[in-house]
Amino acid sequence: MSIEVKESVSKKILTEAKGYLDVGFTHSLNPYSGCAFSCRYCYVREMPIQRFREIPWGEWVEIKINAAENYRNEILKLRKKDKPINIFMSSATDPYQPIERKANIVRGILQVMIEYPPDFLWIQTRSPFITKDIDLLTVLKDKCKVLVSMTVETDREDIKQIFAPSAPGIQLRLRALKEIHAAGITTQASLSPVLPFTPDFPKVLDGVVDHIWIDTLTIGDGANGKRSERLGMPLLFEEHDLSKWYRKDIHVKVEKYFNKFFPSEMIRVSKQEAFLE
Numbered sequence: 001m002s003i004e005v006k007e008s009v010s011k012k013i014l015t016e017a018k019g020y021l022d023v024g025f026t027h028s029l030n031p032y033s034g035c036a037f038s039c040r041y042c043y044v045r046e047m048p049i050q051r052f053r054e055i056p057w058g059e060w061v062e063i064k065i066n067a068a069e070n071y072r073n074e075i076l077k078l079r080k081k082d083k084p085i086n087i088f089m090s091s092a093t094d095p096y097q098p099i100e101r102k103a104n105i106v107r108g109i110l111q112v113m114i115e116y117p118p119d120f121l122w123i124q125t126r127s128p129f130i131t132k133d134i135d136l137l138t139v140l141k142d143k144c145k146v147l148v149s150m151t152v153e154t155d156r157e158d159i160k161q162i163f164a165p166s167a168p169g170i171q172l173r174l175r176a177l178k179e180i181h182a183a184g185i186t187t188q189a190s191l192s193p194v195l196p197f198t199p200d201f202p203k204v205l206d207g208v209v210d211h212i213w214i215d216t217l218t219i220g221d222g223a224n225g226k227r228s229e230r231l232g233m234p235l236l237f238e239e240h241d242l243s244k245w246y247r248k249d250i251h252v253k254v255e256k257y258f259n260k261f262f263p264s265e266m267i268r269v270s271k272q273e274a275f276l277e
Contacts, residue, residue: 003036004060005099013070013109014078014087019222021088024276025122028091029071031105033062035093037126039164041193043221044092046230058166061099068108075116086120086276096127110136117144120276124190126151126167128176134183141185147275149188149213150177154195155204162240163195178208186210188275193217194254196245202261212262214255215270218248 017025033049035042038058044050045057053060064070078085089095095106110133113121121144123130130148140146150173154160160170181187189205192215205212217233218225225248228234237246251269258267268275 002059003099004055006060006062007065008033008062009066010064010070012074013064013067014074017086017088020220020271021091023272023274024086025088025274026084026086027088029067029087029089029109030091030093031064031067031089031095031109032093032097032099033064034058034060036061036097036099037094037164037167039126039167040236041163041217041228041231041233043223043227043231046221046223046227047092049092061097063099063103063105065103065105067105068112071109072112072116075118079116084120085118086122087118088122088124090124094125094127095123096125096129098129100127100129107133107136110140114140114143120145120147122147122149122274124149124151126164126173128168128172131176131179134180134185137180137185138183145186145276147186147188147211148177148180149190149211150180151190151192152177152205153191153193154197155201156195156197159195159197162236174204174208181208181210188213191215191254192270193220194245194250196242202258206261210266211275212258212267213270213275214251214258214267216248216251217246219251219270 014027014029017027021028050057100106152173157170177187187209188211189209190213194216217228221227234246237243255269
């Protein structure tokens with residue numbers, strides 16, 4: 001699949017946190033618009049940034065070439081207000097999608113953050129390519145709190161292929177988590193959204209993550225499941241005989257199961273307070 005790549009100059013890079021990010025975050029940061037991973041359940045498909053485009057989601061990416069410069073200017077202004085700055089990167093794209101290999105937009109932002117750190121940086125990705133920036137993250141973690149949250153919706157590659165065929169493999173993500181954790185950087189497995197997994201899933205995460213985040217298609221799509229319904233998720237689950245996993249209370253069962261393996265303080269469910277302390 002070919003990807004249309006364009007460069008753009010953005011007016012701002014930090015956006016005030018609202019909606020599902022209103023759990024302690026002050027800002028979101030999206031270094032790109034669009035995402036090549038094209039996960040079938042991605043709620044961004046139903047947001048204005050995509051709904052008013054003729055090019056399908058997953059087939060276009062815009063590179064915000066002035067992201068690092070914007071960050072520097074914006075954080076200097078925010079620091080004058082003497083308030084915490086807690087950043088979620090990223091809410092509407094994956095910061096480590098394939099184009100980052102050439103563009104290095106995130107790397108540029110992290111270099112500036114070392115000089116002008118936020119109070120907390122949560123990096124949300126499903127890409128093992130984040131390991132290229134371990135050198136910068138190990139420096140940054142001594143200046144502010146850093147959490148690397150890797151999306152690991154399931155431990156089953158066959159399930160991943162149904163819902164996110166263009167995303168990196170599960171085993172690659174787990175190896176990246178292990179490497180990041182070994183570097184002394186706080187790690188998290190983000191079960192977002194929770195997809196069918198094997199009984200051994202908790203054991204796979206043991207020793208490589210400090211936190212576990214549980215999210216669902218109902219809680220996490222920002223519209224109480226309506227976006228997921230419009231994306232055809234109920235039918236997709238049904239087609240693969242997985243309907244019992246498509247339920248609004250699935251997070252309750254998953255949290256209860258994971259609590260058998262991990263201390264309750266390690267686990268959070270989406271819409272609860274984030275791990276900011």
